Amino acid sequence: MIVGGWNTQKLVKIYDINRKSFKPLESTLYERYASTSVKINNHVYTAGGHRSKSVERLDLNQVDGGWNEVESMKKQRYLAASAVLNGQMCVAGGWHDGGSNIFSSVELYNPVVNTWTIIPSMKTKRFQHALVSYNGWYNKYKCNDKVG
Template sequence: MIVGGRKTEKLVQIYDINRKSFKTLKSTLYERYGSTSVKINNHVYTAGGLGYKFVECLNLNQVDGDWYKVASMNEQRWGAASAVLNDQMCVAGGMDGGGNMLSSVELYNTVVNIWTNIASMQTKRCQHSLVSYNGRLYTFGGSEKFLFSNHLNSMESYDPREGKWKSLKPMNEKRRGLSGVVYNDEIYAIGGFGLNSAERYNIRTHTWTNVGSLNHERYGSCACVVNGKIYVIGGYDGDASKSIEAYDATINEWTIETDMETPRWDASVVAL
């Protein structure tokens, strides 16, 4: 499911990877440019975006139903990143309504409909990535300064048992506006401003290794894993992109999958 994006702020579509077809669903309540989304217990939650701290939800048991509001985040967040930690939505960093970069992190408990702050990241980050693996959070890349003058290659992780973030080995390249996923028990950092490169992080050996390059530069794309492949959607390479490409680790190659009906940039995606 692809949610929002620049110039497609309320558009929600499901992409069927087998049929290579798109189905348009009910629009979100709010414009979702620079928002972030997760799937928890057959519900999709999308949070933030330009000027918003509002959060809304779609029940996938009623996929043709309407989006509805849930509790708002404690802070406005544009260009934040999200992941699922212990069945809760975690949203980290981003930029608030005053143009301030954020290091703060919030957890959303879907059962009691409450957001709670946890320990802040060591670094302020916007347009970064956040993934969850084996009960820990990993965040990497982005920018820590307004006007995005300082791109980051740093990485840090959060263990809820310790309640703090710690630094890990940085990426090989500085990446703002990248997308990130966990794939085959490794963390992938994909694209970024002016980049078509990708690299993966081995959690056991704490090493980054370059992998096959994308067919296009992808800044502000989004990515997910479906049926043993990474799918990267849209982005910006001089103009908003319609293309979707897929990565197969068995051949270490990216292949153009299809074109979307509408270009997307700074959208979010969840695998259904």
């Protein structure tokens, strides 16, 4: 699935394996550029992006129903990374204000109660990195970081 794009777009496309092509889905509520997304159960969540802390959810069983807004993250983040951690959306790092504020902080979204919680930060500020969860832990892999 592709969500958003360059110059902040509401575009959403999904790849059809049988047709070997992308097909459009309902647009997001907000324009997205450099956001991060995960799939939890039958829902796709997309969070943040350029100058945004908003979060939206798409029910894959009812894609024609469109996106619904859920609780926003605590911080505006773009170029952050996310992974599913114990059934919750974990979002780590990212930046704000053109890179003057790079984050080491990590937030965890619980879809059952629709709340975000700040959890222990990474030791290094990071953006444009990958986040992988395994056995209830998350690991980050750097592409760009800034010690500070």
